[in-house]
Amino acid sequence: MGIREDIRTAFDKDPAARSAIEVICCYPGLHAIWAHRIAHAFYRRRLYFPARLVSHIARALTGIEIHPGAKIGRRVFIDHGSGVVIGETAEVGDDVLIYMGVVLGGTALEQTKRHPTIEDGVVIGSGASVLGPITVGRGAKIGAGSVVVHPVPAGATVVGVPGRLAGPKCRKGQERLDRGDLPDPMLRVVSRMLDRQNRIEERLRAMERSGLVGGKRQEEIALEESIRSALKEVIDPEVGIDVVDLGLIKGITVQDSSVLVEMVLTTATCPLVDYLTDRVRRRVLDVSGVRDVEIRVFDEPWDWDRFFGQRDVLR
Numbered sequence: 001m002g003i004r005e006d007i008r009t010a011f012d013k014d015p016a017a018r019s020a021i022e023v024i025c026c027y028p029g030l031h032a033i034w035a036h037r038i039a040h041a042f043y044r045r046r047l048y049f050p051a052r053l054v055s056h057i058a059r060a061l062t063g064i065e066i067h068p069g070a071k072i073g074r075r076v077f078i079d080h081g082s083g084v085v086i087g088e089t090a091e092v093g094d095d096v097l098i099y100m101g102v103v104l105g106g107t108a109l110e111q112t113k114r115h116p117t118i119e120d121g122v123v124i125g126s127g128a129s130v131l132g133p134i135t136v137g138r139g140a141k142i143g144a145g146s147v148v149v150h151p152v153p154a155g156a157t158v159v160g161v162p163g164r165l166a167g168p169k170c171r172k173g174q175e176r177l178d179r180g181d182l183p184d185p186m187l188r189v190v191s192r193m194l195d196r197q198n199r200i201e202e203r204l205r206a207m208e209r210s211g212l213v214g215g216k217r218q219e220e221i222a223l224e225e226s227i228r229s230a231l232k233e234v235i236d237p238e239v240g241i242d243v244v245d246l247g248l249i250k251g252i253t254v255q256d257s258s259v260l261v262e263m264v265l266t267t268a269t270c271p272l273v274d275y276l277t278d279r280v281r282r283r284v285l286d287v288s289g290v291r292d293v294e295i296r297v298f299d300e301p302w303d304w305d306r307f308f309g310q311r312d313v314l315r
C-alpha cells in the first residue's frame with residue numbers, strides 16, 4: 001500500500017488522467033482514501049472523535065464521506081467522487097472502482113453489520129446505491145443508478161431499480177440443446193413425482209402439527225420448518241424472489257441432524273448454480289440443530305408454474 005500504487009491506480013482506472021502532479025493535486029477520490037487511512041487508524045485505536053473529525057474534514061474537502069470504521073482495500077479508486085457515502089460496517093475489497101454518487105448504505109437501525117461487503121474487482125456505477133449487509137461478489141458490475149438490495153453473484157452485472165441481473169443471459173433450455181445435452185425425460189418424471197410428494201408431505205406436516213396424525217418426530221418437523229423459513233432468506237438475484245416461494249426447493253428431508261435439500265434452479269447453466277447452492281448450503285448449516293447438509297440439484301427446466309404452484313401449496 002502506498003502513494004505510488006494509488007497514483008498508478010488512478011492512471012489504470014481513469015483515461016482522463018494526464019500527469020502524476022495532476023493526480024496528486026486534483027483527485028478528490030485519492031484525497032478521501034488517504035484521509036480515510038488516517039481516520040481508520042484512529043478508529044482502530046478506539047479514538048473515535050479524532051477519527052470522525054478527520055473523516056468530516058475530508059468530506060468537506062472532497063465531497064466523499066467514508067465512515068472511519070469502513071474497511072477499504074488496496075487500489076480502490078473513487079473517480080470524481082462527489083456524493084459518495086460509505087457506511088461504518090462496509091467492507092470494500094481490492095481493485096474496486098467506485099464512481100460519483102455511490103452509496104454503500106445500511107438498512108438496519110441496530111449497531112450490527114448493516115452495510116455491504118464489496119469483493120475484489122467490483123465496479124459500481126455513478127449514483128448506484130448498494131444497501132444492507134449483502135455481498136457483491138468478486139468482479140461484479142453494478143450499473144449506474146441501480147438500487148441493489150440483494151446479494152450479487154461473482155462476475156454478474158446488475159442494473160436497474162431494484163437491481164436485476166443483466167448482461168449475457170442464460171437462455172432457458174437453449175444452451176442445453178447447444179451442448180447436445182438434452183433434458184432427461186426420466187429425471188423430469190422423477191422430479192415431478194418429488195414435487196407431488198413434497199405437496200403431500202406439506203399437507204401431512206400440517207395435519208401432524210394440528211395433532212391429526214402421529215409419525216415424524218416433533219424435533220424433525222420443527223427443524224424442517226426452521227430450515228424452510230431460513231431458506232426464505234435466500235434470494236434468487238435474477239428475479240428477486242426467495243428460493244422457497246420460487247418453488248426451487250423440491251424437498252427437505254431431516255434425519256436426526258442430517259439434512260437433504262432437493263432443488264431445481266431457474267437456469268441450469270449460468271453462474272448462479274454455484275452461488276445459489278452455496279447460499280442454500282450455508283443458510284441450512286446456520287440453522288441450529290443441523291450438523292450436515294447434502295444439496296441435490298435436479299437438472300430440470302424451471303418455469304413460472306412452479307412459483308404459482310408453490311403459492312397454491314402455501315395457501
Ligand SMILES: CC(C)(COP(=O)(O)OP(=O)(O)OC[C@H]1O[C@@H](n2cnc3c(N)ncnc32)[C@H](O)[C@@H]1OP(=O)(O)O)[C@@H](O)C(=O)NCCC(=O)NCCS
Nearest residue numbers: 080099100124125126141142143144145157159160166167
Ligand atoms: C452496467 C455497466 C457496468 C455495463 O456492464 P456490461 O456487463 O458491459 O453490460 P452491457 O453494457 O452489456 O449491458 C447489459 C444490459 O444492461 C443494460 N444497462 C447497462 N447499464 C445500465 C444501467 N446503468 N441502467 C439500466 N440498464 C443498464 C443495457 O442496456 C443492456 O440491456 P440489454 O441486455 O437489454 O441490451 C455500465 O452500463 C455502467 O452502468 N457503468 C457505470 C459507468 C459509470 O457510472 N460512469 C460514470 C462515470 S462518472
Ligand SMILES: CC(=O)OC[C@H](N)C(=O)O
Nearest residue numbers: 013014015016017079080
Ligand atoms: C465522467 C466520466 O465518465 O468519468 C469517467 C472517467 N473519469 C473518464 O474520464 O472516462
